[in-house]
Amino acid sequence: MKFVIDSITKNSGRLGQLHIKDGAPEQRTPLLMQTTKGGSIPYLSGDVFESHVTRKQQVLQLTLSTIDQMTEALAQWNSAERGLSDYVGFPGHLNVLLLRDPCEMTPAGGNDRDIQPLFTRRGKESLSPQRYMEMVASLRPDIYQGLCDADTNELSAKKRVQKSVDRTEKFMHYIYEHKSKVDSALLAPIVGGYNTFARTQSIKHAREQPSGSYGGYIFEGFHTNGLTATTLDASKLLPIVEHCVGQLEEDKPRMVPGAYTPLTTLELIGLGMDLFDTSYAYCAAVNFKALTFTFVPDDVVHIPFLDITDDANKEDFTPLLKSCDCLTCRKHTRAYVHHLYKTNELLGPILLMVHNLHHYMSFFAAIRESIARDGLPQLTELVRRQNGDSQVDYGIAPNSKVINKATMGKGFAAAAV
Structure with missing residues (x-):
């Protein structure tokens, strides 16, 4: 090596x-x-x-x-x-x-x-x-x-x-x-x-x-x-x-x-x-969160991730992240992924993993580009505040909303065990 x-x-x-x-x-x-x-x-x-x-x-x-x-x-x-x-x-x-x-x-x-x-x-x-x-x-x-x-x-x-x-x-x-x-x-x-x-x-x-x-x-x-x-x-x-x-x-x-x-x-x-x-x-x-933080400068205030268990997504027919070109965001909506969560379908965590991996890999590509132009401090500040006034919290809390005996072993329910 x-x-x-x-x-x-x-x-x-x-x-x-x-x-x-x-x-x-x-x-x-x-x-x-x-x-x-x-x-x-x-x-x-x-x-x-x-x-x-x-x-x-x-x-x-x-x-x-x-x-x-x-x-x-x-x-x-x-x-x-x-x-x-x-x-x-x-x-x-x-x-x-x-x-x-x-x-x-x-x-x-x-x-x-x-x-x-x-x-x-x-x-x-x-x-x-x-x-x-x-x-x-x-x-x-x-x-x-x-x-x-x-x-x-x-x-x-x-x-x-x-x-x-x-x-x-x-x-x-x-x-x-x-x-x-x-x-x-x-x-x-x-x-x-x-x-x-x-x-x-x-x-x-x-x-x-x-x-x-x-x-x-x-x-x-x-x-x-x-x-x-x-x-x-x-x-x-x-x-x-x-x-x-x-x-x-x-x-x-x-x-x-x-x-x-x-x-x-x-x-x-x-x-x-x-x-x-x-x-x-x-x-x-695995805790039902889609990564939505931004690493591209704009004028919009972003949140670090989207909780797809939130009922507000029930009739939201927009992508998990509008700027994302992964398979999940190109082909499916927040409402559909929320539906998969509600019905404990295995496709749910599959689509979330496709999106989260794509987003995180794109994030690292942006990191390498920032280092090449000596711009890592600016990227860090963008990620820290997401164009808002205070530092955002990227900590992940366990989400166990789906767990019940009837659905144990299926889709999202299994993911949260």
Whole structure:
């Protein structure tokens, strides 16, 4: 894996080119990775995604907590010329393997000196560094993160934070020693909660490794995934990230997984972060929200998202977003999507995911254009206020209006479980 910076500015972050493997096209950063669950983009088949969202090659974000059951089959799969993306139905796409699902809240606890808990669909599994590297060797991802203890957040005690750093260092000693057995790029985990000393200690351990030991960084331990990332206090997060970035070399990409809000994402990019994911788009869709925030200057006051459960949409025959050219907005109306919600049809979350992914990918294209002209501060201010007088709230609250026993397992009802 190689990372080349095209431009870097004090106020607008940086543009770069990420070359993940030979024969694959370079990816422009800031990069938006496609979050998957069980190897699939939620609610969308590979054909639907490539036909109605984008035909461009993507980087899939796969999580061990949702695909761990595939390791045995992949170990026996004669795949000399095919990889993990082919196995999950996205041939030709690149992939990154993470430990935890950024779409769902990760349970706290279960930590042990020598193992890392992995919360899967079948329950909690115990993951030792040896077992982890065996699974990575079977899955053969293009990029994988180092094993780490990321069970921290803003409220974590100093003792818990220090344990996360110490255990991560212990895990990574084994990973660094045995990484040559895996032909994949490694992301060094940076942990330490909201403690600058602990974060510095984690960075120091990574940078002490021989040259070429890892290809980039992944920042963990700021939240417990799911909706918790949409409501974290950016005023406490950003100083920690800025402190860490100042200690990192420029020629390695930096990933921050999780459903960070569009505003927090822009502020992280301004500090020099490079790799993000679409879990925010999923968290919005699964809670019946269509993304409607604007990133194109105009004179209209916008709202961050549209709640399609609102009865005001019952007879509204306009698109989810008038300026959007996705399949959902071109072919369907707010009234129709609201009807799908009322009748618990599976097409409802499908149409919302098509729209939210299209909108969020367009947002990242606008981010790269803004950085190129050193205009990220102006874009950030637009997203912050949406042409209004006060800062808008991008936090996502759980929406459980549909849940009832009669409709459990259907369409939107299943999405809210």
